[in-house]
Amino acid sequence: MSNVAELAHAMKTSLDYLIDAKRCEIAELKRLAQTSGLVDGIGGLVHALQRERGLSNLYLASGGSRSLEALMAQHRLTDQLVQLSAQTFEGLDVEAHPAAHGARLFARVALAAQGLSVLDALRQRVLACAENTVRTSAAYARLIDALLAVVFEAADSAADPAISRLLVALFNFSQGKELAGQERATGSALFAAGQAQAEAQQRLMRLIDSQERCFLVFAEFSGESLRARWRDLQTVEGVATLERLRRVLLSTPPTQPLDVEASQSWFDACTQRLDAMRGIEVELTAELQARCRERLRAANDDLRGLQTRLARGEASLGADAFEFFADAVGGSAPPVQASAGAVGPQLERSVHELVHAQAQQLQAMSAELEAVRASLQERKLIERAKGVLMAHRQLSEEDAHSTLRRLAMDQGKRLVEVAEALLAMAPMLPTEPR
Amino acid sequence: MSNVAELAHAMKTSLDYLIDAKRCEIAELKRLAQTSGLVDGIGGLVHALQRERGLSNLYLASGGSRSLEALMAQHRLTDQLVQLSAQTFEGLDVEAHPAAHGARLFARVALAAQGLSVLDALRQRVLACAENTVRTSAAYARLIDALLAVVFEAADSAADPAISRLLVALFNFSQGKELAGQERATGSALFAAGQAQAEAQQRLMRLIDSQERCFLVFAEFSGESLRARWRDLQTVEGVATLERLRRVLLSTPPTQPLDVEASQSWFDACTQRLDAMRGIEVELTAELQARCRERLRAANDDLRGLQTRLARGEASLGADAFEFFADAVGGSAPPVQASAGAVGPQLERSVHELVHAQAQQLQAMSAELEAVRASLQERKLIERAKGVLMAHRQLSEEDAHSTLRRLAMDQGKRLVEVAEALLAMAPMLPTEPR
Structure with a gap:
């Protein structure tokens, strides 16, 4: 036995490294479990903030005469x-979160925490x-956006395709629900003000x-049972x-009166829908x-299986060792010395096969992931x-957003199309000095 | 002060989370430093294996009459x-490597370790x-491929654009150098066998x-000084x-004799080139x-700056706190109660601005990264x-590779084009039972 063969015996074997790979996978799954808890909490908080926004609008649009008690209770x-x-x-720890994704996640959390820390100042005003x-609607929307950005980051960083699909479905559902929440707030303000108004009507549309669009992506990535629940939701009575109220809001000519008393029915109908959505969101999070x-x-289980093999000494130079080259040399393994400790149960896959299978599986996963994450691309481009x-x-962030939106409206294009066009010419834009 | 405002004071602030984000970034950079050490070691080992392959071919093609001593020394x-x-x-630890990338990295290392553990068996044969x-060439190529796959994984997982660029340049350079090494081995065998042979000639071409192609990508992503060194290398005497020898190898009609004595000059000329390449590789790794x-x-430094701010108590509700909503409400910050502890040096950016700047910077980095990593896409598709x-x-991996290569040659297409076409129809392929 030569020098290198002796070294090979002293070194960590490929089985040891397979075990390390599995440990990394487990660390990733634990991180995802922690992230799921985070996402769950954010869903509940966003739901409450959406309701608080709607009630704030009812209160403000009525000049402080309506909904004060409900608003205080909601606070x-x-x-x-x-x-x-x-x-x-606070339970998120730096150690559990992969370096680069962790940096983005905590940067998002920093923004969300900043928003929450000034919520009280907003309420007082x-x-x-x-x-x-x-x-007020814009301020709440901004806070909710910061919270949903944490969910987005979680979806964008998940490395397990099945879990990533669910996170993408969840993020899109939550985003759609937030737009429904903004619809509630905008409509509440319109009805409570008692007058149709062109800008608000366009916004509603x-x-x-x-x-x-959000719910289409949700349906694409969620399981069949949730898709069915979502379909059922479109046919319940309240819808x-x-x-009918949507039609009233959108078809009343600007400056014409709206029924102030309808503001409560609008709020209730929207709320019923949002609460049902929250039910689906909760179920999606549970899944x-x-x-x-x-x-x-x-x-x-996989890890224990690998550790058992290691304990049985299967990692040493086995009968299958030369298989590493067998593929390359285009034939079956030659009869290398049949060394001791080489015999595992015939039905189990050899360590050699395992190493290959794991590498292939990781590759397939990474391809599937790319496909799932591509659906987050629109938001990234914008x-x-x-x-x-x-x-x-x-520009401020909101001004930048308005500029894009105006460009899109003027050109009759989607926001993402305008974003793409702008990014394509970005290298040619001069940078103004800061 | 209401309940939520009190809570805000008890909670971790956005500055705390910015610090967490920075810590994650530092963890990522430490991981990259560790990975760079790994990549450095692999470069040296691959260089030695390439030389060992060339000498093995000289030895085998001469029927064991040449190069035995040099080969043993190289072993x-x-x-x-x-x-x-x-x-x-063995110095790589599971904790330091982000979960999902870690899993892929260790799976690659497992394959490389398996290859190294059977190197002795190959040498004996x-x-x-x-x-x-x-x-023999195929077996060494397979081992080297497994080692370079570790470098590929490192390049594909780096989250810092500048570092990622260098890793992509390095991977492509090493890949090009390995092809040059295969060229040396193939040419050595041809000369030593003393007869031109069509299949080997096609392989050489x-x-x-x-x-x-590899060196073009290297040049795209490396710095100017290394690009210049690479250009200089094309004009040295040995080239x-x-x-001249390339021309002899490629233009001698199949079955016609080749000068056996030229095998050593060929080996030496190729070796001179490969050694010079190794010099560039070392410099790239140092960079x-x-x-x-x-x-x-x-x-x-950034981290210390943030910690200083935290120690100064800048994290509490400051004069800029309402700025979080200011963008959204489209105006400058309203004169909220100017609370104590709000005053930082006027020249420094506010915490609010910092939070935004960091989020934006991370976004820009992630866009740049996507662009750099796109250059690794070809290999992934194949x-x-x-x-x-x-x-x-x-099929075995090698047979799959040959199949793709044959398809590409038959259709006069590049390997990656055939791979893309195949992946496009993959969903329609029936799966044979295992």
Whole structure:
């Protein structure tokens, strides 16, 4: 036996490294389980904030004469969920989160935490009727957007295709639900103000349209049972009321009166729909968590199987060792010395096969992941185009967003198409000095 | 102060989370530094294995009459590098490697370790003249491929654009160098056999072509100084000899005699070129390591800056806190109560701005990364197409590769084009039962 063969015996074997690979996979699944808990908490908090926004709009649009009690009660309810989410945020630890994705995740959490820390200041201005409904809606939308960005990051970083699919379905569903929440707030303000108004009507139309796109992506990536529940939701009684009120809101000519009393029915119809959506969201999150547990159990079983093989000494130079080259030399393994410790049960796959199978499986997973994540591409492009505008034109984020939206409306294009066009010419834009 | 505001004071602030994000970034940079060490060791080992392959071919093609001493000496030299690399492999720890990428990295290392563990068996067969040059070359190529796959994984997982660029340049350079090594082995065997042979000639042409593509990608992603060194390398004296011998090898009609004595000049000319390439590889790796250190230093400076702010109490609700909503509500920050502890130096950016800047920077980095990684896409597509063939047609990896290559040659297409076409129809292929 030569020097290198002796070395080979002293070294960690390929089986040891397979075990390391499995440990990494388990670390990733634990991280995903932790992320699922985070996403669950955010869903509940966002739901409360959406309701708080709707009630704030009812209150403001009525000049402080309606919904004060409901709003105050909602503040208390939201506070409890803020506390819960804050705990989940604090439970995230740097060690458990892969370096680069962790950096993006914590940067998102930083923004969300900043929003939550000034929620009270916003509420005080609302209660003092020192803000209008448009600015208040925008402020809540911004906070919710920061929270959903955490969910987006989670979806974008998941490395297990099945779990990633569910996270993509969840993110899109939550995004659609948020647009439905903005629809509720906008409609509430319109009815409570008692007068149709062109800008708000256009906004409503856009909100209804964009919801549909989100729910299509959700349906593409969620399982059949949730898709069915979502279909059922379109036919319940309350939806008819909602559709009728939508028609009223959109078809009343600008400056013509709207029935102020309908504001409560609108709010209730929308709320019923949003609550039902929240039910689906909760179920989707539960499925996500179940899937994490199931994958974790399977990975732990795999790990034990590998460790058993290691304990049996299968890792040493076995009869199958030369198989590593057999593929390359285009034949079956030659009769190399049949060394001791080489014989595992005939029915099990050899370590050689295992190493190959695992490499292939990881490759297949990474291909599937790319496909799932591609569905997040639209949002990334829009975010990136906003970033370009902010850097080159010294715009605020909201101004950048409005600019893109205006360009899209003027050209009759989708937001993402305008974003793509802008990014394509980005290298030619001059940078204004900061 | 309401309940939520009190909560906000008890919670981790956005500054705390910014610090967490920075810590993740630092963890990522440390991981990259560790990976650079790994990549360095692999480069040296691959270089030794390439030389060992060339000498093995000289030895085998001469029927065991040439190069035995040089080959034995090379075995001892390679062994030292195997030992060094093994130590670096063992120094990789599961904790330091992000979960999903870690799983792929260790799966690659497992395959490489398996190859190294059977190197001795291969050598014994070579020394006994029990293998021919084609099979031996293929076996060494397979081992080297497994080692370079570790470098590929490192390049594909780096989350810092500048470092990622260098890793992509390095991987492509190493890949090109390996093709140059295969060229040396193939040409050595041809000269030593003393007769031109059509199949080997086609193989040589393919190897020369594919090298060029690799070096183009290297030049695209490396810095100017290394690009210049690479250009200079094309004009040194030895290259003229190499080109002359290439011409002899390629233009001698099949079955016509080749000058056996030229085998040593060919080996020497190729070796001179490969050694010069190794010099560039070493420099590229040094640049990579320097860049890791530099980025790590900068990130640590950032971290200290953030910690100083935290110690100064800047994280509490400051005058800029309402800025979170200011963008959304489309105006400057309203005069919210100017709370204590809000005043940081006027010249520094506010925490609010920092949170935004960091989020934007991470986004820009992730866009740049996508662009760099896209250059690794070809290899991924080919690997994936091989995987499909292996699964559907029960082929070995090498047979899958040959099939793709044959398809490409028959259709006059590039390997990656055939791979893409195959992947496009993959969903329609029937799966044979295992």
